[in-house]
Amino acid sequence: MIHNNYKYLYYHKCIENKYKILKIYSSIDEFSSFSPCVFTLGVFDGVHIGHKKIIKHLLHRSYKKYTPVLLTFDPHPRKILNPKKNLLYLNTLSEKIKNLRKIGIKHLIIQPFTLKFSKLSTKDFFNILQFKIKEIIIGYDSHIGRNRYGSYNKLKKLSYVYGFNIYKIYPCKLKTKIISSTNIRKSLLLGNIKYANKALGYFYTISGYVVKGKGIGKSIIKFPTANIKIDSPEKLIPKNGVYAVKINYLNNIYKGMLNIGFNPTINKKNKKIKIEVHIFNFSKNIYGNKIDIFIINIIRNEKKFSSIQELKKQIQKDEINIKNFFSYEEKN
Incomplete structure (x- = not known):
């Protein structure tokens, strides 16, 4: 489980060498520094606005004086x-990086847990830092060391x-609700995309090839879709339903509609979730290519229809609703 994710590290170290922005270390042992550091740690799954508050404080405290380390x-x-x-991730390791x-992190240590x-x-942890x-x-809820012993106090x-100063960052809230990776996961699974996107500070994204x-969308429903195989089986997929989305293909952004679900009208025995996207005004062959799907809003929940014809009519309505949604968003 650990080692498979580290295929991403080679790629990102190449990015690091090209842009000289981020240095990545595969463990605590790999990083050492003679200059004094400002330090933070955590899982940072989702890198949501609460995480960004911590990181921006880290960068502010280190500005022109110390080395910032995450x-x-x-x-x-x-x-x-x-x-x-079965914990599912908001971000794959690649997305987190x-x-x-x-945000501007310069030194990132990815410690195998x-x-x-x-x-x-807690003392052993500080003793191994080089x-x-x-x-x-x-x-506000961070702890360091065995059994969460190392609370702020x-x-x-x-x-x-150890001769360091410590600062506790208080939580960010949306409508009195504390922003956390756990709450964002719950929101996505309930279809509350608006809250999740606001809490993340960006559109929730799923990527894949x-x-x-089976060609059902094109041949039977007359509505071609691209079937997506996501990058990681541990990536959280939102609630089954139809979504307004934007698609990044070769750095070009397209609008479209996404269906997540079991296709109950067509395949009653299907037990595997399918992810299909219809890209508006698009006719290119993109088999084998990677795309990023930015999930903007949910349009409706998954539903089983009595016939293919009824399903086709609903899909046509979905397309109109999504196009109207984007038109309204652009005007406002």
């Missing part, structure tokens, strides 16, 4: 400590021993 974990600690729960780079690592005490920390920025006491389907 440490994240892969896989998510909950996958190791509670493997029976991309989002962190956009293992059972052995989880047993480190760099001098001057300041630590943590979230405990770290405050340790700060006198266009693969051949």
